[in-house]
Amino acid sequence: MSVPLIQFENVTIQRGDRVVLDGVTLSIAQGEHVAILGPNGSGKSTLIKAISRELYPLLKAEPWSLRILGRDRWHLFELRNHLGLVSNDWMQMCTRDYSGFEIVLSGFFGSVGIWPNHQVTTEMEQKAREVMDLLEIAHLAERNTNELSSGEARRILIARALVHDPQALVLDEPTTSLDLHATHELREIFRKLARNGISLIMVTHHLPDIIPEIARVVLIRGGRVFCDGPKDQMFQSETLSELFGIPVEVLARGGYYHVL
Secondary structure, three states: OOOOOEEEEEEEEEEOOEEEEEEEEEEEOOOOOEEEEOOOOOOHHHHHHHHOOOOOOOOOOOOOEEEEOOEOOOOHHHHOOOEEEEOHHHHHHHHOOOEHHHHHHHHHOOOOOOOOOOOOOHHHHHHHHHHHHHOOOHHHOOOEHHHOOHHHHHHHHHHHHHOOOOOEEEEEOOOOOOOHHHHHHHHHHHHHHHHOOOEEEEEEOOHHHOOOOOOEEEEEEOOEEEEEEEHHHHOOHHHHHHHHOOOOOEEEEOOEEEEO
């Protein structure tokens, strides 16, 4: 069997005086579509920052490990060829005076925009345009990103993450601040990417973000894995009521789940 795409074993992370991940053990297979669901403050964003190497586990007496594709050490530029991260923290990129095409190209350099020292090749430009075509945003290439809607900007950031042909996309609260129309369009894009063989790891607190192609859901609460399993088993009213601490009724419709 192939090694897991992501593997946490007994991972604890502290931010300031607070333990935000507490002994987390979690494995995600290559090619798997997974949603990580939990209330605000449950540790979801910290989990992403651990994957992207922005935060590191505490050194402690008990054995622990955090591996991506079986390795615990990565050069960040090399890691981008395997994992593309789309974070809400990066939406600030789209308030600057760069075109959509420049932001997508900048994914090759890990920068915000193109700088004089960057050597942009014809192959890079072609790949950027191919990705923008895939996401149906070619018309945004020459638009300044500070003129884009939130939904358009989110797709530009997804294109930026895709220029390396990563195995998987890690999506942090992907529909935050989007209206109903933009949310629908983005979900359709995620379905298209899933059908094209890109693994999706979606971190959210919003059930309708979880597209039908995502079969497994990991519930996280208080920095720990609360429950992990098939979506239809996780999305039971009793389970979600306990997760969020309020009475919850779940409605399934058209492959999507909603909370009433």
